[in-house]
Amino acid sequence: MASERTPAAEGGCQCGRVRYALYVPPQNAHACHCRMCQRAVGGAFALLAGAPKSEFAWTKGEPGVFASSNLATRAYCRDCGTPLSFSYNLAEARFYVTIGSLDRPERAPVEKQYGIESKLPWVTFCESIAGETTGADADAAAFFAKLESRQG
Secondary structure (H helix, E strand, O other): OOOOOOOOEEEEOOOOOOEEEEOOOOEEEEEEOOHHHHHHHOOOOEEEEEEEHHHEEEEEOOOEEEOOEOOEEEEEOOOOOOEEEEEEOOOOOEEEEEHHHEOOHHHOOOOEEEOHHHOOOOOOOOOOOOEEOOOOOHHHHHHHHOOOEOOO
């Protein structure tokens, strides 16, 4: 008989129709200031924390999924609209959830900032936390060179 896994963190949407579990504590908590993330969450930046894809599961309901580019998808609740996740379409990539959708968001303190080239000039958030521009190294630049945005 298989034993049930115990979640290290859980979360879900505003209306409660979609829930998820992370089976490891949230990792690589970060703020992303890139334009795609700004548009996806309708805010100045996205706050995301992740886990290996094998350590994540939807536990209630089924989210809507939007392929925001040819490289990534974003999940959301079809009923209340809550942005829930972001993930690159790579098997080895982490699955990221929006920190605000976690039941205990205080357990995912921001460690880094990404996409700072699009950081809005009036945002003074986590100024002491290191940041990097999108495609800062050669591998990342090659990956993002293939990106085709599907956002309007």
